[in-house]
Amino acid sequence: MHKNILIGCRGWNYHEWTPDFYPEELPEDWRFCFYSNEIRSVLVPLGDALRADTQQWREDSDEEFRFVFEYSFSRTTDFQWIDQLQKLLHHIKPVVDRTAAILMSPVSAKECTEARIKRILQTVGSVPVCLDLPDAQYNDGVVETLDRFNIGLAWRNAQIPISSTGRMKISLVDDVDIITLRKILEQLHKASQRGCGTGVFFTEPRKAPYLARQARDLAELLGV
Numbered sequence: 001m002h003k004n005i006l007i008g009c010r011g012w013n014y015h016e017w018t019p020d021f022y023p024e025e026l027p028e029d030w031r032f033c034f035y036s037n038e039i040r041s042v043l044v045p046l047g048d049a050l051r052a053d054t055q056q057w058r059e060d061s062d063e064e065f066r067f068v069f070e071y072s073f074s075r076t077t078d079f080q081w082i083d084q085l086q087k088l089l090h091h092i093k094p095v096v097d098r099t100a101a102i103l104m105s106p107v108s109a110k111e112c113t114e115a116r117i118k119r120i121l122q123t124v125g126s127v128p129v130c131l132d133l134p135d136a137q138y139n140d141g142v143v144e145t146l147d148r149f150n151i152g153l154a155w156r157n158a159q160i161p162i163s164s165t166g167r168m169k170i171s172l173v174d175d176v177d178i179i180t181l182r183k184i185l186e187q188l189h190k191a192s193q194r195g196c197g198t199g200v201f202f203t204e205p206r207k208a209p210y211l212a213r214q215a216r217d218l219a220e221l222l223g224v
Contacts, residue, residue, distance in 0.1 A: 004192040004224055005185060006066050006100055006199030007215045008041035009208035010172075011048060021209040036061035039212045043068045043103065043201040046088060055094040066100040067092070068130075068170065068199060073106045085123050100197055101128040101168040103154060109133055109142045117149050128167035128197060130154055152196065168197040173211065174204040181215055182222070189224035 012035040018024060021038075022031060035042070044052075049069050057067075071088060073081060092099060102124055106112055112131065120129060131146060132154040146153065152166025157173050157180070169191045171184050188198040200215055202208035 004198065005188045005219055006041040006068070006197075006201075007212055007219065008039050008043060008066075008068075008199070008201050009035075009205075009212050010043040010070075010201055010203040011045060011205070012039075012042055013048075014205045016206060017209055032057060033060040036065050039209065039216070040064070041066040041068065041100065041199060041201075043070060043199075043203075045070045046072060046084075049088060050091055052091075054092050058094045058098070061098070063098065065098060066199075067095055067098055068101045068103055068201065069099065071102055071104050073104065073111055082119060082123060085120070089124065089127075096127065099127055100199065101130050101152075101170065103130050103132055103170060105132040112142055112145065114145060114149075117145065117151065121149060121151075128152070130166065130168040130170050132170075132172065165194075166196065168199070170198070171200040173200060173202050175207055176211065178214070178218070181211075181218060185215065185219050185222060185224055189222070192224075 013028070013031055018026070022034060026034060044067055046069070069088060069092060071085060088102075089096070104120070112133070130152040133142065143153070147165045150165060150167055152168040152170070154170040154172055156171070157176060169188065171188060173181075173184065176184070184200055188200060192198045202211040202215075204211075
């Protein structure tokens, strides 16, 4: 894990990462252990988390490795989505102390009501929350509400970061050139200097490990 910025991929169990990332002889059930030593954080989709043995994840990674878990809202009742969120939190209990944030993806900004946000925070407890809102739905009212409850916002690729506080700020990147990657790291570093947790996660499976390694090396060169 880098000292200021989490750098990782969305998932790790991809056959196409062999042999350029995973050695040919590496058994499939050793991939996470290998990944956790090479790339020091990971963004885990909800389905992958619920199917996994998270106690094994704890045993296969060290105490400085960090997880971010994705949770997507669906058009369900409050009871249903809270129940699913509670199931996620129960399932990741073995690694909750190594969980940097839960990244939530609402269907729309209308779902970010004050009552729902309060319920989310009551459910997740001390785990930081970051929202991945549809681009067109960023507005001052939503950002102001999230700021009030100390919830961060995710941003994508070269998008200019939204001015929000929150305990966690995440950049989601599918592809990027070196100049833009540097700008992303510098923006995240500025946020970390204000006491905000930060991370950049690469979401395009074919390019993710290469870009994560590139980001790690660049962050070390920049000293951020």
